[in-house]
Amino acid sequence: MVVFEPKIVMFCCNWCSYAGADLVGVGRLQYPTNTRVIRVMCSSRIQPTFILQALKDGADGVLVTGCHIGDCHYIDGNVYTEERMKNVVDAMKLLGLEGRVHLEWVSASEGPKFRETVTEFVEQIRALGLSPLRAE
Amino acid sequence: MTNNSNNSQVCYQCGTCIAICPVRRVVKFSPRVAIYDSNIYDTDTDVWDCLTCGQCVTACPQGVRLLDFFLDQRIGGEPRDIVHKGVFTELADLMTQLGNSKTTLLKGDDTAGIGYFPGCVDFHDMFFDLDMDFGEIATSSVTLLSKAGLSPKIMQLKCCGHDQLWQGNQEMFDKLKEENTRLINESGIDTLVVSCAECYRTFLMDYDLDCEVKHISQVLADADLGITNGSATAAIHDACRLGRHTGEYDAPRKAIAATGANIVEMQHTKENALCCGVSSMMNCNDHTKALRVLRMDEAKRTGADVLITSCPKCLAHLNCLKEEEDSEHGHDYPFEVLDLTVYLARKLGGGNGGDGGDGDE
Numbered sequence: 001m002v003v004f005e006p007k008i009v010m011f012c013c014n015w016c017s018y019a020g021a022d023l024v025g026v027g028r029l030q031y032p033t034n035t036r037v038i039r040v041m042c043s044s045r046i047q048p049t050f051i052l053q054a055l056k057d058g059a060d061g062v063l064v065t066g067c068h069i070g071d072c073h074y075i076d077g078n079v080y081t082e083e084r085m086k087n088v089v090d091a092m093k094l095l096g097l098e099g100r101v102h103l104e105w106v107s108a109s110e111g112p113k114f115r116e117t118v119t120e121f122v123e124q125i126r127a128l129g130l131s132p133l134r135a136e
Numbered sequence: 137m138t139n140n141s142n143n144s145q146v147c148y149q150c151g152t153c154i155a156i157c158p159v160r161r162v163v164k165f166s167p168r169v170a171i172y173d174s175n176i177y178d179t180d181t182d183v184w185d186c187l188t189c190g191q192c193v194t195a196c197p198q199g200v201r202l203l204d205f206f207l208d209q210r211i212g213g214e215p216r217d218i219v220h221k222g223v224f225t226e227l228a229d230l231m232t233q234l235g236n237s238k239t240t241l242l243k244g245d246d247t248a249g250i251g252y253f254p255g256c257v258d259f260h261d262m263f264f265d266l267d268m269d270f271g272e273i274a275t276s277s278v279t280l281l282s283k284a285g286l287s288p289k290i291m292q293l294k295c296c297g298h299d300q301l302w303q304g305n306q307e308m309f310d311k312l313k314e315e316n317t318r319l320i321n322e323s324g325i326d327t328l329v330v331s332c333a334e335c336y337r338t339f340l341m342d343y344d345l346d347c348e349v350k351h352i353s354q355v356l357a358d359a360d361l362g363i364t365n366g367s368a369t370a371a372i373h374d375a376c377r378l379g380r381h382t383g384e385y386d387a388p389r390k391a392i393a394a395t396g397a398n399i400v401e402m403q404h405t406k407e408n409a410l411c412c413g414v415s416s417m418m419n420c421n422d423h424t425k426a427l428r429v430l431r432m433d434e435a436k437r438t439g440a441d442v443l444i445t446s447c448p449k450c451l452a453h454l455n456c457l458k459e460e461e462d463s464e465h466g467h468d469y470p471f472e473v474l475d476l477t478v479y480l481a482r483k484l485g486g487g488n489g490g491d492g493g494d495g496d497e
Contacts, residue, residue, distance in 0.1 A: 048263060052226035056233075087262035091227065094258060096236040133233055 006060035006125040010035040010118070011050075012106075013043045013078075016067035019108035024115055031115040032122040035063065043067070044077035048088050051101055058134045061100045061125040065117065068105040078105070099128055144205040146198050147171045153192035153202065158411050159185055161430075162423040167192050167202055174209060183209040184216040187419060187427075188302060189411035190380035203381070210304035218303065219420040223263050224256070225303065228295040232311040237294065242274055244290035251325035251347075252281060252288035255332035256295055257448055264452050267459060273448060276481030277331045277352050283484060284359030288329060293319055298334040298377075301342060302416035313343055320345060329355055331477055333377035333447035334415075340382055351378055353446055353476055357390040363483045366395030370479075371402055371440035371471075373431065373454070374409035375447030388446050388476055395483055402434040410434065412450040420453070428457045432469055446476045 012018040018039050024031065040046060043066025051062045064085055072078045085103040092101050102124075104117045153167040154160055165185040173181040183206055192202045218225060231237045240254050254274035261270045281288045297312035320328060327348045330336050336351040343349075370392050378384050385406045393399055404410045410431045413424035432454060435443045445451050454473045462468050474482075 047221045047223070049221040049223045049226050052223065052230060056226065056230060091259060091262050094238045094241070095227070095230055096234050096238070132235075133230070 004126055004129060006034050006122060006130075007058065008035045008061045008063055008122060008125060009054040009059040010037045010063040011043065011046050011065065012037050012039055013066040013073075014039055014041045015073040016071065016108050017043075017065035017106045017114070020065075020106045020110050020114040023108065023111035027111050029111055029115045031118045034122045034125075035118055042072065042074050042077040043081040044072075044074070044084075046081065046084075048084055048091070051088055055097065055100065055131065055133055058131070060128075060131045060134065061102070061121060063118070063121050064101070064103045065106045065114075066103075068107055071107060096132065099124060100131065141201050142204040142208045143199075143201055144171045144175060147175075147196075147200045148198060150197065152195050152197060153200075156191050156195040158189060158191060158427055159187055159423075162426045167206075170209070171200070171202075171205060174205075180209045180213060183213070184418065187376075187411050187413065187415050187424070189376040189415065191408070191411070194380060194407045207302065210302065211306045213304045215303040215305075215418060217418055217421065219414070219417050220263055222417075224259065224295075224299060224417055225305070225308075227256075227259060228297065228300055228312065229308060231294040232308060232315065238292050239295065240274055240290060240292070242278060242290045244278065245287040246289055248287055248289040249325055250281070250286050250288045250327045250329060251291040251320070251323060252277060252329045252331075252352075253291040253293050253296075253335060255330060255335045255448065257332070260448055260452060264456075266452060266455055268451075268455055270448055270452075272478050272481075273331055273475045276475070276477040277329075279481050279484065280352070280356060280359075280361065280477055281329065283361055284355065286329075286355065286359075289323065289325060291320070291323065291325075291328065296332075296335045296338045297342075298338040299416045301338070303418065309342075317343060317345065320347060331446075331448075331475070333375040334449060337377040337381045351382075351384060351387065351446065353378070353387040353391050354384065356476075356480065357387040357394075361394070361480065361484060363395040363480065366392070366397040366483045368397050368441045369400055369439065370397045371400050371435050371438045371443050372405070373402070373412070373435070373443055373445040373450055374406055375445055375450050376409070376411060376415065378446050379409055380407055388444065391476065391480065392444060395480065400438040400440050402431075402438055404434065412445075412447075412453045414449065414453050425457065428453055432457055432461075435471065436469055440471050442471055442479060443473045444476050444479050445473070448475065451475050 257270040297309040301309040331352045339349045413427035
C-alpha cells in the first residue's frame with residue numbers, strides 16, 4: 001500500500017524559524033520532505049486569508065511558525081499572530097478541517113525542535129488523510 | 137446579465153437620488169450618472185462606491201429600482217476594496233466545497249418546526265478585532281425564542297451568500313443558495329427565523345423558499361417576554377436590509393417598547409435612516425467612516441443610553457468607530473451600541489450588563 005504523503009504549506013518567519021530551518025540543514029538533521037516552506041518577514045504578515053487560500057488550493061495542512069513571544073524582531077508582531085491563529089484554528093473546527101492548521105514557536109537556535117514540529121505535524125496530517133478540499 | 141426587475145430605462149435623470157445619496161456627502165458618486173452611463177455608454181461607472189442602502193429608491197419619483205440596477209451592474213464585475221482581506225469571501229467559498237462545514241456550534245431542539253439560523257456571527261468574532269461578543273447574538277436569540285415558547289431547531293446552513301451576491305459573485309451565490317435551499321427543505325421546518333438583517337433580506341428576497349422567513353424582531357414583537365425593567369432611553373438604528381429593503385420598521389420598536397423603554401428617534405430615522413457606512417464587506421474606508429461619525433453623532437444628540445440595531449454588520453461598524461473614538465480621541469459616545477436580541481436578553485437576565493452571556497465557543 002502506498003503511504004499517503006501530505007502536502008503541507010509551512011510559513012516561517014525570516015528571523016527565527018527560517019534560521020531554525022537553516023540550522024537543521026547545517027546540522028544535517030533528517031526530517032520529512034512534505035513541507036513547502038514560505039518565508040515571510042514576520043509571522044504577523046500571515047493573514048487568515050493566506051491560510052484559507054492555501055487550503056483551498058490543495059494543501060492538506062498549514063503549519064505556521066514564528067519567534068517566541070518576546071523575541072519578535074518587530075517587538076510584538078507574534079502577539080498578533082497568536083491571536084489570529086487561535087481564531088483560524090477555531091474557524092477550522094466550524095469548517096470541518098480541525099487539526100489541519102497549527103502554530104508553533106521555533107527560534108533560530110532550535111533546530112531539533114524544528115525537526116520535531118515538522119515530523120509531528122506531518123504525522124498528524126497523515127493520520128487525518130487527504131484534505132476534503134482535495135478529494136473532490 | 138439583466139434581471140427583470142431592473143427598470144433603469146425609466147430614469148428621467150432628475151437627480152433626486154444624488155440629493156439624498158449618503159455616499160454623495162463624502163465621495164463624488166452619483167446614482168444618476170451610473171444609470172446614464174450604463175444605458176448610454178454601457179459602462180459601469182462608480183457602481184462599487186454604492187453602499188446599496190436604498191435611500192435613492194425611496195426618493196425616486198419614477199420608481200426606479202436602483203438596488204436591482206446596481207446589483208445587475210455588479211454581477212460578473214471585479215469588486216473593489218473588499219475588507220478584512222476578503223477572509224469572509226474565502227470562508228464562503230470553502231463552505232461551498234465542504235459538505236460538513238457549520239456556522240455555529242449551538243445545539244437546539246431538533247424536532248421543532250421553527251428553525252433559527254444565527255448567520256456568521258461566530259466568524260465575526262474570529263475575524264473582527266473588536267472587544268465584543270457577536271456569539272452573544274446567537275445565544276441571546278435562542279434564549280429569547282425559548283422564553284417566547286418557541287424552542288427552535290438550530291439550522292446548520294452555509295453562509296447565506298448575501299455578501300457574495302452584492303460583490304457580484306453570482307456563481308458562488310448560486311452554489312450557496314442551492315445548498316441552503318436543499319438543507320432547509322430537508323429539515324422540514326415551516327418557519328425560518330434569522331437574527332441578521334442581511335440574512336433576512338437574502339432568504340426573503342433572493343431565495344425561493346417554501347417556508348416562511350422571519351426576522352427575530354418580528355417574532356419578538358408579538359411575543360410576551362415579560363420584561364418590565366427596561367427603563368432605558370433607546371435610539372434605534374434601522375438597518376437598511378431590514379428597513380428600506382424589506383420594509384420592517386415597527387417590529388424592533390414594538391419589541392423594545394414592550395420592555396418599558398423610552399424610544400427616541402434620531403434626526404434621520406425609518407425610511408430616511410442614514411447608513412452605517414459599510415455593506416457587503418466593501419467600502420470600509422475614510423469616506424464611509426465619515427458617515428458612521430454622522431450617524432453616531434445623531435445618536436449622541438438624542439441623549440439615548442443605548443443605540444439598538446438589528447444587523448450584526450451595523451453593530452460591528454458602529455462599535456468599531458466607538459471603540460476607536462473612545463480610546464484614541466476622547467470623543468466619547470456615552471451610550472452602548474447593542475444588537476436587539478442582546479439588549480432584550482440582558483434585560484431578561486436582570487440587566488447584568490457587562491459582557492453578559494458566555495459565548496459562542
